[in-house]
Amino acid sequence: MNKTELKEKIKKTLDSHKAEILALAKDIASEPELGFKEEKTAAKIKNIFAKYNIPYQDKLALTGVKGLLKGKTDKYTVAIIGELDAVPSPSHPQADKETGAAHACGHNIQLAIMAACAITLQTSGVMPYLSGNIVPFAVPAEEYVEITYRNNLRKAGKIKYLCGKSELIRLGAFDDIDMAMMMHVGMEKEQKRVIDTNGTSNGFIGKLIQFQGQAAHAAGAPHEGINALNAAMVALNAVNALRETFREADYVRFHPIITKGGESVNVVPSDVRMESYVRAKTVDAMLKSNEKINNALKYGAKAVGATAVIEDLPGQLPMLNNPELNAIYEENVKAILGEKGIIHNGHIAGSTDMGDVGHIMPVIHPWYSGGTKGVLHSADFCVTDDEMSYFIPALTMLDTVVDLLADDGQGAGHVLDNYQPIFTKKTYLEYMEKISRA
Numbered sequence: 001m002n003k004t005e006l007k008e009k010i011k012k013t014l015d016s017h018k019a020e021i022l023a024l025a026k027d028i029a030s031e032p033e034l035g036f037k038e039e040k041t042a043a044k045i046k047n048i049f050a051k052y053n054i055p056y057q058d059k060l061a062l063t064g065v066k067g068l069l070k071g072k073t074d075k076y077t078v079a080i081i082g083e084l085d086a087v088p089s090p091s092h093p094q095a096d097k098e099t100g101a102a103h104a105c106g107h108n109i110q111l112a113i114m115a116a117c118a119i120t121l122q123t124s125g126v127m128p129y130l131s132g133n134i135v136p137f138a139v140p141a142e143e144y145v146e147i148t149y150r151n152n153l154r155k156a157g158k159i160k161y162l163c164g165k166s167e168l169i170r171l172g173a174f175d176d177i178d179m180a181m182m183m184h185v186g187m188e189k190e191q192k193r194v195i196d197t198n199g200t201s202n203g204f205i206g207k208l209i210q211f212q213g214q215a216a217h218a219a220g221a222p223h224e225g226i227n228a229l230n231a232a233m234v235a236l237n238a239v240n241a242l243r244e245t246f247r248e249a250d251y252v253r254f255h256p257i258i259t260k261g262g263e264s265v266n267v268v269p270s271d272v273r274m275e276s277y278v279r280a281k282t283v284d285a286m287l288k289s290n291e292k293i294n295n296a297l298k299y300g301a302k303a304v305g306a307t308a309v310i311e312d313l314p315g316q317l318p319m320l321n322n323p324e325l326n327a328i329y330e331e332n333v334k335a336i337l338g339e340k341g342i343i344h345n346g347h348i349a350g351s352t353d354m355g356d357v358g359h360i361m362p363v364i365h366p367w368y369s370g371g372t373k374g375v376l377h378s379a380d381f382c383v384t385d386d387e388m389s390y391f392i393p394a395l396t397m398l399d400t401v402v403d404l405l406a407d408d409g410q411g412a413g414h415v416l417d418n419y420q421p422i423f424t425k426k427t428y429l430e431y432m433e434k435i436s437r438a
Contacts, residue, residue, distance in 0.1 A: 001126070001129055002406075003402050003403065003406045003407070006126050006129055006402045006406060007398075007399050007402055009124050009125065009126055010120055010121075010124055010126060010395070010398045010399065010402065011395060012124075013120045013123055013124035014116060014120045014391060014394060014395060014398065015391075017116065017119050017120065017123075018386075018390075018391060020119070021112050021115060021116045021119075021390055021391075021394075022112070022386060022390065024044065024048065024111070024112050024115055025108050025109060025111070025112035025383075025390065026108075027044060028041055028044055028103065028108035028111055028112070029094055029103045029108040030094065031096075032086030032094065032095070032096050032099075032101040032102050032103050032108075033084070033085065033086055033096075033099075033101055034085055034086060034087075034088065034099060034101045034143070034145060034146060035084075035085040035140055035141030035142070035143055035145065035146070035150070035163075035164065036061070036062045036063060036085075036140055036141045036150065036153060036159065036164075037063070037085075038063045038084035038085055038140055038141075039063060041063075041084045041085075041111070041138075042058065042063045042064070042065050042084060042138065042140075044111075045065045045082075045084075045111065045115065045138040046058060046065055048115050048118070048119070049065070049067050049118070049136075052118070052119055052122045052123065053122070054067045054068070054069060054118060054122055054136070055067065055068050056068070057173075060168060060171065060173050061139070061140050061141070061159065061164050061167040061168050061171060061173070062140060062158065062159065063084060063140040063141075064084070064137070064138060064139050064140050064164065064168060064173065065084075065137075065138040066135060066136075066137050066138075066173060067118055067135060067136040067137070068133060068134075068135055069118065069121050069122055069127055069133060069134040069135075069136070070127065070133055071127050071128070071129075071130035071131060071132045071133050071134070071405060072127075072128050072129065072130060072131060073131045073132065073409075074132070074133060075131045075132050075408075075409045075412075076131065076132035076133070076178050076179075076404070076405060076409050076412040076413075076416075077132055077133045077134075077135055077176055077177050077178050078132060078133070078134055078135070078177070078178065078179055078180070078181065078401060078404055078405065078412065079134075079135040079136075079137045079174075079177045079179070079180040079181070080114050080117045080118070080134060080135070080136050080137065080180075080181055080182065080397060080401075081110075081114065081137045081138075081139055081180055081181070081182035081354070081357075082107070082110040082111035082112075082113060082114030082115070082136075082137070082138050082139070082182065083105075083107040083110050083111070083138075083139055083140075083142040083164070083182075084107065084111065084138050084139065084140050084141075084164075085105075085107060085140055085141050085142055085143050085164070086101040086102055086103045086104075086105060086107060086108075086143075087101070087102065087103075087104055087105040087107075087143045087145065087377050088100045088101060088102075088145055089101070089102040089104040089377060089378065089379060089381075090102075091379040092104045092378075092379045092381070093379070104374075104376065104377050104378060104379070104381040105143060105376060105377060106184065106185035106372070106376065106381070107142070109185055109383070109389055109390065110182065110183060110184065110185075111138060112390050113183055113390060113393050113394045113397070114136050114137070114138065114182075115136070116390065116391070116394040117134075117136060117394055117397055117398055117401075118134070118136035120394070120398055121134055121398070121401070126402070129406060130401070130402070130405035130406060130409075131405050131406070131407075131408045131409035131412075132178075132404070132405040132409050132412060134401060135176075135177055137173075137180075139164045139165055139168060140164035140167075141162070141163055141164035141167075142163065142164055142165070142352060142353050142354075144162060144163060144204075144206060144277070144315060144316065144351070144353075147162065147206055147208060147275045147313070148208065148259065148273075148275065150162040151208060151311070151313065161314055161432060162206060162313055162314070162315070163314075163315070163316055163353040163356070164353065165353040165354065165356050165357050166314060166316070166353055166356045166432065169356060169357070169360065169425065169428065169429075170429060170432075174357065174360070174361070175425070177361065178361060178362075178412065178416060179322070179325060179361055179362040179363065179404075179412065179415060179416070180354075180357055180361060180362075180363045181325075181329070181363065181364050181365075181397050181400065182354060182363075182364075182365055183365075183366055183367075183368060183393040183396075183397065184352070184365060184366075184367050184368075185367070185368060185369070185371065185372050185376070185389065186367030186368055186369040192369070192370050193337055193341060193368075193369075193370035193371075193385075193388050193392070194337070194340070194341055194342070194343045194368070194369050194370060195333050195337065195341060195342060195343070195366050195367070195368040195369075195393075195396070196343050196344065196345045196366060196367040196368070196369070197321065197326055197329065197330050197333065197342055197343075197344065197364070197366045198321045198323070198326050198330075198344060199319070199321065199344070199345055199346060199347065199348060199365075199367060200281070200318060200319055200320060200321070200346070200347045200348075201318060201319035201347065201348045201349070201350055201351055201352060201355065202251055202253065202279040202280055202281055202318060202319075202347075202348070202349050202350065202351050203279065203280065203281075203282075203283060203286055203315065203316050203317040203318035203319075203351055203355055204253075204277040204278060204279040204280070204286065204315040204316055204351050205277065205278045205286055205287075205290050205312055205313070205314070205315050205435055206275075206276075206277055206312070206313035206314070206315040207256075207274075207275065207276045207277065207278065207290075207310060207311070207312055207313065208273070208274075208275060208310070208311040208313065209232075209256070209273065209274040209275075209276065209297060209308060209309070209310050209311075210271065210272070210273050210308070210309040210310075211228040211229070211231040211232045211235070211271075211272040211273075211274075211301050211306050211307070211308055211309075212228060212270065212271065212306060212307045212308075212309060213225065213226035213227055213228030213231060213268065213269060213270045213271075213272075213304075213305070213306040213307075214226035214268070214270055214305075215263070215267050215268055215269075215270040216267070216268045217266065217267070217268070218265065218266045218267055218268050219266060222268055225268030225270070226268070226270070226304065226305045226306050227268050227269055227304065227306070228262070228269045228270050228271060228272040228301075228306050229261055229262055229269040229272050230304050230306075231272070231300065231301040231303075231304045231305075231306035231308070232258065232272045232274065232301075234300040234301070234303050234304055235296060235297045235298075235300030235301050235308060236256065236300070237300065238296035238297070238299065238300035238303075239254055239293055239296045239297065239300075241296070242292055242293065242296055245292070246289060247285075249281070250280045250281050250282065250285035250289070251279070251280060251281045251285075251347060251349045252278070252279065252280045252285065252289045253277070253278075253279040253280075253349055254276060254277070254278055254279075254289075254293055255276060255277065256274045256275065256276035257274065257275055257276070258272065258273070258274050259273050259274065259275055260272060260273040277315060277351075278290040278293055279349060279351060280318075281318060281347060282318060283317065283318065283431075286318075290312065294310055294312075297310060298310070312435055312436070313435065313436065314431075314432040314435040314436060315351070315435075316351045316352060316353045316355055316356060317353075317355040317356045317358075317359050318351075318355050319351070319352055319354060319355035319358060319365055320355065320358050320359070320422075321358070321363065321364045321365060321366075322358070322362035322363060322364060322415065322419060324362070324414060324415045324418050324419070325362045325363070325364050325400075325404075325415045326364050328400055328403050328404065328411055328415070329364050329366065329396065329397075329400045330342055331403070332395075332396045332399040332400050332403065333366075333396050335399070336392060336395060336396060336399075337392070345367075352365060356428070359421065359422040359423045359428060360421050360422075360423050360424065360425055360428055361419075361421065362415050362416070362419045366393075366396075368388065368392070368393050370385060370388045371383060371384060371385040371386070371387070371388030371389030371390075371392075372384055372385075372389060
C-alpha cells in the first residue's frame with residue numbers, strides 16, 4: 001500500500017473504535033490519581049494493551065507502561081506519549097473526594113489519544129508496511145506537584161527525579177526511541193478547531209524552602225523568639241523587589257505556596273516551609289534567576305535573624321519542537337483542518353517535562369483547541385467536542401507516523417539526519433545533578 005492508502009486504512013479503523021476510545025477517556029477521568037500514584041490508571045492502559053495483544057513493560061518509574069508495535073523492520077522507533085497523572089483541582093466536579101485530584105489537565109484525553117493510536121495501528125494492518133516500530137508510552141507524573149511527597153520518594157530511593165519523563169530518561173526507557181510525539185489540549189479561548197504547532201514553553205527549577213527561627217510564647221515573650229513566618233514574608237518581599245530586574249524576554253516566574261506556617265497561634269513560628277518553582281524561557285535564564293531568588297530568600301530571612309534552608313530540585317527543561325518533525329506534522333494538520341487549522345501562538349510561561357525529552361531527541365508537542373471549554377487546571381474544564389478532543393489529534397499523529405515510517409522510513413531518516421541534540425543522555429544527567437547540588 002502507498003501512503004495515501006495507508007492513511008485511508010488508518011482513518012477507517014480509527015472511526016470503528018470511537019466508542020471504545022470515548023469510554024476509556026471517561027473511565028480514566030472517573031478515577032483520577034496524582035503523579036507516581038497512578039496504579040488504577042496504569043491498569044486501564046495495561047488492559048487495553050492486553051486486549052489487543054500489544055506487549056508491554058510496566059512499573060517503569062513506578063507506574064509507567066511502555067508498549068511496542070513492531071513494523072517490518074527495526075530501522076526507527078517512534079514513541080506516542082500519554083500522561084497518566086491528574087492535577088490537584090478539588091472543586092472540579094470529577095475530583096477525587098480524598099485527594100482532590102482531577103483530570104482538569106486533560107491527561108485522560110491524552111491517554112485516550114495514545115490508546116487510539118495504538119489500537120488503530122495494531123488492528124488496521126498497516127504495521128507491516130512501516131520501516132520502524134511504534135512505542136505507545138503511558139508515562140507518570142508530568143504535573144510537578146506534591147514536591148515534599150516526591151522528595152521523600154527520592155530520599156527513600158524509589159525515584160531520583162521528581163518528574164516522570166526525566167526519571168524514565170535516567171532509567172533508560174527512552175534509550176531505544178528515536179523520536180517522540182504527544183498532544184495536549186490547549187488554552188485557546190475561542191471555540192474553533194485549531195492546532196498550535198512549533199510553540200515553546202518555560203522550564204523550571206523546583207524548590208523546597210524552610211525558614212528556621214526560634215519558638216517562644218507569642219504573647220508573653222515574643223522577644224525571645226525568632227519569627228520564621230516573618231522571615232518568609234520579608235524574603236518574599238525581597239524577591240518581589242527583584243521582579244523589575246527580570247527581563248521580559250526571559251518569562252521569569254516565581255510563585256510559591258506556604259505548606260507550613262507554624263505550629264500554633266500562641267507560639268512564635270519556628271518552622272515555616274514553602275514550595276515553589278523558578279521558571280524561565282531558557283536554561284541560562286533559569287539558572288541566573290534562581291541564583292538571584294536564592295540570595296533574596298536567604299538574606300530576607302537573615303534580616304530578622306532567621307535562616308533559610310533551600311533545596312533546589314531538577315524540574316523541567318524548556319519545551320522546543322523539532323522543526324523537521326513539526327513540518328511533517330503540519331502537513332497532516334492542513335490535510336484535515338486546512339491552512340486555518342494551524343496557529344502559532346509562540347511562547348507560553350507554563351512547563352512540561354516533554355521539554356526534557358526534546359533536549360535529547362526530536363519531539364513535537366502540539367497544543368490543540370476547539371474541543372473543550374474552561375481553563376486548564378480549573379473546575380470548569382470539560383470536553384465539548386469529541387471529534388476535536390480525541391479523534392482529529394489522533395489522526396494527525398497517525399498520519400505523521402505513516403509519513404515518517406513508510407517508504408523505507410525516509411521521513412524519519414530526514415528528521416534524524418538534520419537533528420543535533422542539545423544534550424546527550426550523559427550530559428542531561430550531569431545537568432540534573434548540577435541542579436541537585438546547587
